[in-house]
Amino acid sequence: MSEHGFTTKIVHADHSLNLEAGAVHAPIHNSVPYGFKDVQGLIDVFQGQPGHAYARSSTPTLDALCKKIQMMDRGVATAVFSSGMSAIVATFLTLLKEGDHLICSRFLFGNTTSLLNTITGYGIEITLVDATDVNEVIKAKQDNTKMVFVETIANPVTQVSALSEIGDFCEAENLVYVIDNTITSSYLFDARTVKASLITTSLSKYVAGHGNAMGGSVTDTGIYSWDDYPNIYADYRKGDSNLWGISQIKKKGLRDMGACLSSQGAHLISVGSETMELRMDRQCENAMMLAEYLQAHPKVEKVYYPGLADHPQHERAKELFTGFGALLSFDLVDGLDCCELLNKLNLVISATHLGDNRTLALPVAPTIYFELGKALRQEMGISENMIRCSIGIENGADLIADFEQALA
Structure with missing residues (x-):
């Protein structure tokens, strides 16, 4: 459906999944555990094969929303979380380690700035810069720099980051480039065009739209090569290397940290996204x-x-x-x-x-x-x-x- 318009793709996304009984909307799967007639199926899911074993990691309803957000962001894979903040926390704490350096815009949302104060306690070094000027980002680069994080339009003063220039710099320096696309959303801004590695979004805002559901997402655009990224655990260096980063974010952020989105919340976000x-x-x-x-x-x-x-x-x-x-x-x-x-x-x-x-x-x-x-x-x-x-x-x-x- 890539030739169709933005809304056309969204409103037909669920129906294209060939849902049971011809359903137009993906149903809400409220089950926490998922059973198997053959125990080998359960073993396969635990060992990385597709499927559902426990709702903290995934449900069919969450998968349907992931496919929709992935399509909006034009990425290779998406993970959804209980809030936009949990999506950012999962990204930082699963891809960065003690001794790493993170460059961030100094015009970040207040709660994100508060989070940065927290993660410095885990030994992650942070430099805040004026992200409207790429030279400030370049000057902040250190030997241990692993990631750059910016927002598209700052809240509340509306500064617009030098998104294209920072993308070129991150590509040249092999840095993970994370863009928070909440204020613009994938409708107003295609973050792939500026070489974003990962796109974080608070789905609670413009995607859901009705002030009745919380959620967040991380999409891997497929642009960054994880082959040489040192912080990918050996367990996740298997299969398609394009999926190593998002696999680690999912496993650590959902399974280990428990920042899971409910199926009810996912359904409300999915329906809200249509408009x-x-x-x-x-x-x-x-x-x-x-x-x-x-x-x-x-x-x-x-x-x-x-x-x-x-x-x-x-x-x-x-x-x-x-x-x-x-x-x-x-x-x-x-x-x-x-x-x-x-x-x-x-x-x-x-x-x-x-x-x-x-x-x-x-x-x-x-x-x-x-x-x-x-x-x-x-x-x-x-x-x-x-x-x-x-x-x-x-x-x-x-x-x-x-x-x-x-x-x-």
Whole structure:
């Protein structure tokens, strides 16, 4: 179905699996154990053959979602997890060891930054860089560097990483290049085009879309050669070497760490993904409309949105992405209280999440970036009066009217 459009492929993905009784949607398999008439079948699964033995590692429902995400990401294999954070944790802790060096964007999501503080305790060295400039990544390279990790569009200040240039550098230096594609999703950005080795995504956001399921994924694009990567355990150096990395992530992240996604959650994500293109087109349209409105408002000091011509990485975003996303932030002018404004909004919900059908907003400094402290917030470009918005699919005129009455 590669010749078909994005949505066509997604909505027909389950049906193409020739499901029992002609089902259009993959069913929810709630069973934890899976039995075998011949015990050799159970032995075969434990020794690496395809099949299901225990739901912590896999279920038919999870496999169906993996195939769908793999298709979206144009990868060779996908593993799904209980959340986007668990997908990132599994990637770091299964592919990096004590003494390794990891280069990361310093504009990462707050929880990811907190995770980096945690894994330094395991002896993994980390350097934070301005990932909008490839030269900063190049300067951070050390003899023990194994991996580079960046996001496509940063949350909440919307910096756009130098994705293509970093990909060229990682290829030249044989580094594992991990891109978190959550904010753009595979609909707006094909990470293979910039030579990503692995793609991590919080499926809870734009893929699921309805704010009713949590999940995460890691997709191996097949671009990186694992043959010479020193941290692949001997047990996983078997068969197709393209699958060594994802096999280790699955075994260690799911079987050993237990970061498993439920079949119920997988089903909700799978069904939600069918409307991703429709939702994101509307969300991007609304975000652009609201960004332009806020930019012209006298009570708004600054708007952060890659679709605006004065955004520092506007031209880069225009070249890389098919849309500018549905995340925008803005600073109010001095003297105005962002909490007072949020309390006056009627349609917009004060909540923490991204990718919901409803527009959500929150004050950044006292919530999602509170634990980082003011100094680190300033380094990341986050003001104390910043409001972050996740734009939904409401009628755009209604959103504008809500902000207009609140700002008045």
